[in-house]
Amino acid sequence: MRPAPQAEDAMTGSLLPAEQLPVGVELPFGSHTVSAEEIVEYARMWDPQYFHTDAGASESSEYGGLIASGIHTLSIYQKLSVEAVLRTYDIVAGKELSRVRFLRPVRPGDSLTGSMVIDSLGAPRAGRRLATGSASLINQDDKTVLDLGIEFLVRSTAT
Numbered sequence: 001m002r003p004a005p006q007a008e009d010a011m012t013g014s015l016l017p018a019e020q021l022p023v024g025v026e027l028p029f030g031s032h033t034v035s036a037e038e039i040v041e042y043a044r045m046w047d048p049q050y051f052h053t054d055a056g057a058s059e060s061s062e063y064g065g066l067i068a069s070g071i072h073t074l075s076i077y078q079k080l081s082v083e084a085v086l087r088t089y090d091i092v093a094g095k096e097l098s099r100v101r102f103l104r105p106v107r108p109g110d111s112l113t114g115s116m117v118i119d120s121l122g123a124p125r126a127g128r129r130l131a132t133g134s135a136s137l138i139n140q141d142d143k144t145v146l147d148l149g150i151e152f153l154v155r156s157t158a159t
Contacts, residue, residue, distance in 0.1 A: 015090035018129035018154035021118050028115045029080035029137075034068055036108035042072040068106035073146050076112055077137050085116060090155035092128055098149035104139075111140040116150065124158035 036055060043052030047069035051058040058066045068076075074097075106112065114137035122130035131154050137146040 015155075016088055017090055017157045018121060018124075018131065019157055021089060021121055021131055021154065023118050023121055026115050026117050027085045029084040029113050031111050031113040032076050032080060033111040034076070034106055034108060036066055039066055039068045039072065039106075039108060042075070043069050047071055063105055066108055068110075070100075070102045070146075073102060073106050073112075073137065074100070074148075076106075077114065077135065077146055077148070080112070080114060080137070081116055081135060086152075092153040092155055094150075094152045095130065096149075096151040098151070100146075100148045102146060103144050106139070106145050110145075112137045112145065114138055114146070124156040127156055127159075128153045129156040129158070 040053050040055070043049065049069070051061040051063055051067055052069050052072075055066045058064075114135060116133050116135035118131050118133040120132050122132075130151060132149070132151050134147075134149055136144050136148070138144050
């Protein structure tokens with residue numbers, strides 16, 4: 001199998017077609033360290049539950065302290081996947097996230113990284129192909145915090 005193209009390829013203005021997606025290859029992401037301030041700021045806007053927004057009150061929660069919203073964790077996944085992989089390709093649209101599983105809390109100071117694997121590439125249809133795969137985020141202790149299935153449409157050069 002050929003190695004995955006580097007993100008710099010996208011910077012030249014020529015995005016790669018679906019046919020260049022490396023099926024079956026683990027595509028690693030960069031990393032992102034989550035701060036308490038980021039957790040609170042995100043949660044105040046999008047998921048204002050006390051265990052995401054109030055460090056003091058969250059101490060007596062089931063989690064014993066502040067944790068990131070699952071939606072925040074998905075946002076981190078999206079950013080890392082785009083920066084490391086997806087921005088290189090001519091993505092038309094995301095289609096589906098499936099079996100989204102939040103396996104453990106993300107806490108202030110956690111450093112998240114991860115990867116995706118393109119499992120299959122559908123037949124060309126209307127100048128597009130459906131890519132399906134799986135992805136995950138892990139923390140600094142190599143513990144999976146997020147696991148999901150992905151589907152997205154990519155422009156195709158095949159007819």
